[in-house]
Amino acid sequence: MKKVLLPFLLLMLILAVVPDAKAQIPRERSGSAAVVEELFWAPSIILQPSSTQIDKGNLDFTIQHAFGLVSRGVKNLYGLDDPANIRFGLDYGVRDWLSAGIGRSRFDKTFDGRIKLRLTSDPALRTNVFVNAAVETPEDGRSFEHRMSYFSGLLLSRKISEKLFVQVMPAWSHFNLVDINKLPDASIEAGENDHFILGVAARYELSEQVSALLDYMPVLGNRSDNTNNVVSIGMDFEAGGHVFQMFFTSTQWITPQHAISESQRSISDGDLGFGFNIHRMFGSSTR
Amino acid sequence: MKARQTINQKCLLVATVLLLVSVAPVFGQSYSSDVGHVEFLSSVPLHSFVGSSDVLTGVINLTDASVDFYIDLESLRTGNRKRDKDMRKTLETDEYPFAEFYGSLDSTVDSLLSEPQPVKVSGDFTIHGVSQKIDVSGTLQFVDGGVLVRAEFIILLDDFEITPPRLLVFKVDQEQRISLSSTLERQ
Numbered sequence: 001m002k003k004v005l006l007p008f009l010l011l012m013l014i015l016a017v018v019p020d021a022k023a024q025i026p027r028e029r030s031g032s033a034a035v036v037e038e039l040f041w042a043p044s045i046i047l048q049p050s051s052t053q054i055d056k057g058n059l060d061f062t063i064q065h066a067f068g069l070v071s072r073g074v075k076n077l078y079g080l081d082d083p084a085n086i087r088f089g090l091d092y093g094v095r096d097w098l099s100a101g102i103g104r105s106r107f108d109k110t111f112d113g114r115i116k117l118r119l120t121s122d123p124a125l126r127t128n129v130f131v132n133a134a135v136e137t138p139e140d141g142r143s144f145e146h147r148m149s150y151f152s153g154l155l156l157s158r159k160i161s162e163k164l165f166v167q168v169m170p171a172w173s174h175f176n177l178v179d180i181n182k183l184p185d186a187s188i189e190a191g192e193n194d195h196f197i198l199g200v201a202a203r204y205e206l207s208e209q210v211s212a213l214l215d216y217m218p219v220l221g222n223r224s225d226n227t228n229n230v231v232s233i234g235m236d237f238e239a240g241g242h243v244f245q246m247f248f249t250s251t252q253w254i255t256p257q258h259a260i261s262e263s264q265r266s267i268s269d270g271d272l273g274f275g276f277n278i279h280r281m282f283g284s285s286t287r
Numbered sequence: 288m289k290a291r292q293t294i295n296q297k298c299l300l301v302a303t304v305l306l307l308v309s310v311a312p313v314f315g316q317s318y319s320s321d322v323g324h325v326e327f328l329s330s331v332p333l334h335s336f337v338g339s340s341d342v343l344t345g346v347i348n349l350t351d352a353s354v355d356f357y358i359d360l361e362s363l364r365t366g367n368r369k370r371d372k373d374m375r376k377t378l379e380t381d382e383y384p385f386a387e388f389y390g391s392l393d394s395t396v397d398s399l400l401s402e403p404q405p406v407k408v409s410g411d412f413t414i415h416g417v418s419q420k421i422d423v424s425g426t427l428q429f430v431d432g433g434v435l436v437r438a439e440f441i442i443l444l445d446d447f448e449i450t451p452p453r454l455l456v457f458k459v460d461q462e463q464r465i466s467l468s469s470t471l472e473r474q
Contacts, residue, residue: 030340030362037368037372208453240331240334281367
């Protein structure tokens with residue numbers, strides 16, 4: 001008994017007298033869920049909605065401008081002197097996968113409300129749904145119902161390479177009433193209530209802060225007379241809380257249903273106008 | 288025979304007392320948590336942003352006055368996924384996943400006081416694989432079953448061989464303000 005006890009006693013004595021050796025706690029990874037890498041820097045590409053979602057609790061304030069034709073020359077400062085369509089918008093991240101927003105455009109005094117949600121975040125094929133409803137509010141005697149229009153699209157996007165990101169968007173737009181008399185250009189002879197498009201968009205990353213953008217919205221099937229597919233090309237500039245998008249586009253309409261069904265500019269005639277979008281993200285992490 | 292038994296019993300008693308004495312402070316004066324909150328405040332001209340995380344892990348041992356905190360940098364969120372990605376790239380989190388502080392408490396604290404007590408700690412702060420000696424001021428408040436720790440300090444990115452990223456023409460400020468708060472439970 002004594003033989004066993006003595007070493008035990010000595011060990012206890014050592015433990016009691018010698019100060020505790022300082023030891024760091026073992027470092028362990030937190031296991032935080034991997035961040036879903038967004039394929040586009042802003043919730044819109046140029047005119048098309050992008051698959052990018054607004055984080056829960058964040059607010060995206062958007063200012064969008066589309067000016068007159070560049071071909072108007074220096075006397076009109078390449079279209080900048082012409083009346084511009086302007087849209088102000090606010091989109092809020094209700095969840096990381098769901099945002100809701102409102103906006104107001106100058107043309108036809110159009111108010112719009114919209115929702116975007118992410119269905120899958122698989123980088124091989126990300127899927128989102130975007131829907132909006134818009135109401136035009138000029139004093140022209142139309143009933144509320146006849147002022148309404150709608151747009152819905154399925155956003156399919158993926159990362160092609162480290163620098164190239166693409167999105168395809170089958171979409172449908174609907175106007176309750178196609179009123180040819182409200183159009184400033186009387187050359188439109190007949191309008192369609194419904195349009196189907198297959199939007200194509202891409203972002204090519206030139207640097208960590210600069211990307212090139214393409215946004216193309218070809219109409220499939222019937223379309224309103226004298227209207228043309230909308231093409232936009234531009235640049236993305238990412239600056240922390242801001243994303244600046246500067247572009248040339250073949251429409252002055254900003255809400256997608258109007259761009260699809262009412263754009264008369266023709267890219268083949270060089271009908272391009274300058275425009276820009278500014279996205280400013282506000283949130284609990286941005287001051 | 289009886290005398291030998293008495294000696295053995297005494298030895299056993301002494302050994303037990305010594306054992307209790309040696310382990311008691313460890314169990315009685317050690318506090319830990321793995322759900323603390325930490326914020327890294329970064330500035331660029333015209334605006335600033337915060338990277339925050341709620342998985343700050345830390346241990347304070349009042350017996351040996353050791354203070355040990357670390358954060359998995361990939362748990363930081365700034366509210367902008369591109370910025371999160373850029374931040375991880377800047378900090379090279381694949382190679383250096385943790386920001387950590389390991390040092391000692393330089394102030395004496397009274398565990399019977401319930402008011403916040405100003406404390407100073409000194410030690411090594413490590414991020415991006417580079418360690419620097421720093422002094423940190425904060426408060427320590429004994430609460431029910433634990434201790435609430437608050438602290439704030441500033442580091443310079445250059446000191447840790449971190450190249451401040453650029454946001455267009457603007458450079459992220461060298462100065463990073465780090466603040467933390469955590470309620471550590473008694474072990």
